[in-house]
Amino acid sequence: MMTRTRIMRGATAVALGTTVALLGAACAGQGTGSQGGGDESSADTGTITWWHNSNTGEGKEYYDQVAADFEKDHPGTTVEVSAMAHEDMLTKLDAAFQSGDAPDVFMERGGGELADHVEAGLLKDLSEPAADTVDTLGAYMPGFQVDGASYALPFSIGVVGFWYNKSLFEEAGITETPTTMDELYDVVDKLKAAGITPASVGAGDKWPAAHYWYYNVVRQCAADTLDAAIADVDYSDPCFVKAGETLDDTLATEPFNKGFLTTASQTGPTSASGLLASGKVAMELAGHWEPGVMQGLTEDGEGLGEDTGWFPYPSIDGQQGTEGAQMGGGDAWAVSQDAPDVAVEFAQYLLSDEVQQGFAERDMGLPTNPTASASVSDPSLAELLEVRDSAPEIQLYLDTLLGASVGGAMNDAIALQFAGKATPQDVVDAVQSAAEADQ
Numbered sequence: 001m002m003t004r005t006r007i008m009r010g011a012t013a014v015a016l017g018t019t020v021a022l023l024g025a026a027c028a029g030q031g032t033g034s035q036g037g038g039d040e041s042s043a044d045t046g047t048i049t050w051w052h053n054s055n056t057g058e059g060k061e062y063y064d065q066v067a068a069d070f071e072k073d074h075p076g077t078t079v080e081v082s083a084m085a086h087e088d089m090l091t092k093l094d095a096a097f098q099s100g101d102a103p104d105v106f107m108e109r110g111g112g113e114l115a116d117h118v119e120a121g122l123l124k125d126l127s128e129p130a131a132d133t134v135d136t137l138g139a140y141m142p143g144f145q146v147d148g149a150s151y152a153l154p155f156s157i158g159v160v161g162f163w164y165n166k167s168l169f170e171e172a173g174i175t176e177t178p179t180t181m182d183e184l185y186d187v188v189d190k191l192k193a194a195g196i197t198p199a200s201v202g203a204g205d206k207w208p209a210a211h212y213w214y215y216n217v218v219r220q221c222a223a224d225t226l227d228a229a230i231a232d233v234d235y236s237d238p239c240f241v242k243a244g245e246t247l248d249d250t251l252a253t254e255p256f257n258k259g260f261l262t263t264a265s266q267t268g269p270t271s272a273s274g275l276l277a278s279g280k281v282a283m284e285l286a287g288h289w290e291p292g293v294m295q296g297l298t299e300d301g302e303g304l305g306e307d308t309g310w311f312p313y314p315s316i317d318g319q320q321g322t323e324g325a326q327m328g329g330g331d332a333w334a335v336s337q338d339a340p341d342v343a344v345e346f347a348q349y350l351l352s353d354e355v356q357q358g359f360a361e362r363d364m365g366l367p368t369n370p371t372a373s374a375s376v377s378d379p380s381l382a383e384l385l386e387v388r389d390s391a392p393e394i395q396l397y398l399d400t401l402l403g404a405s406v407g408g409a410m411n412d413a414i415a416l417q418f419a420g421k422a423t424p425q426d427v428v429d430a431v432q433s434a435a436e437a438d439q
Helices: 057-073 086-099 111-119 131-140 166-171 181-193 207-220 223-232 238-252 272-277 290-296 341-349 353-361 370-375 379-390 398-402 404-418 424-437
Strands: 047-052 078-083 105-108 153-159 161-165 283-286 308-312 326-335 394-396
Touching: 047 086, 047 341, 057 078, 057 290, 057 341, 057 353, 086 105, 105 111, 105 341, 111 326, 111 398, 111 404, 131 153, 131 341, 153 353, 153 379, 161 166, 161 290, 161 379, 166 181, 166 308, 181 238, 207 238, 207 283, 207 326, 207 394, 207 398, 207 404, 238 404, 238 424, 272 283, 272 290, 283 290, 308 379, 326 341, 326 379, 353 370, 394 398, 398 404, 404 424
Parallel strands: 047 078, 047 105, 326 394
Antiparallel strands: 105 326, 153 326, 161 283, 161 308
């Protein structure tokens, strides 16, 4: 059983004793309407507005059925479902928070972002009304709590790694997946020699590119060093620059698809996920959502099918980070402050044995309800589940951990490094400046 010291994190950053103090409210709106359209009659009519990002294929169909089943079991209640692409959802959520028209039930990612929303008065405290569900989720809850109170119910927790096309690796003569950065660069060379584009990255959305820097921080920096940097607002330790230098080494191998600086992460066939799903590249650094996304981007709904493979982010020679540590995070269902009571019931229903088992069977992510783990059908996702549960540490995505102000500045600087317009020191300076300004 993993020691949940970083993402599920009882004692460090997501207990958020220091992190919350560093983060201002990201959202100007102090009140929340009970539904996405701003209709204040939601509490009286039993209408629930629900926003999620499973907007294609079997996942969308499943969530539509989940909503219909809840309506059947709750006469007089209507669930208005809005399924949208991930990036669109984030943009619309920000706008809804600002205007006070947030949906009743929506996705939260924990860490500093959730702390910002709590400070802004946007989220309902679920500690008592969802106490049984909170108990069921156990070790996954601390990342979605502030000062011991629970503000979201995590439904999928996973880790980021490289998804790859087994057939393309075989075509390039690659028989083993890399475990070190030097071995990864050898894989890149072999793929290029075989006329295969090694990797895609959705740098147009910034955060997929930033995942490389985050992971390098996890490898190059000891966990205590990162925690101290956040608490003390001091990123002067050399490990942060080393993380950027490792990124420069990766960029020097030129592994990515043409036009990667403007490539979207998940939207359409030319996105990073679409390029992997269609066999146009051999691998992509992405999270546990990738199989489901790829399935929604292929006509047969299978994604890569049996060619789907996965391996963890490689180690770095001389690293100070914990061997075997992973980087990732999760998605949770939060309830708006002014949502009707039935919205809390619905959020709990989404974490029920029945719904989580269906979620796992359809490879929509890595479930948090223990009864659903055995229902994960995709072998690669099952491998991720094992890695997740055995990792000594799982570092929460750094932009999520640090919140919108600092995380946004960090991602912007990393995107500039991908474009050759920023140095490793520039990235660290940007993080330092944003963190100081956010105190």
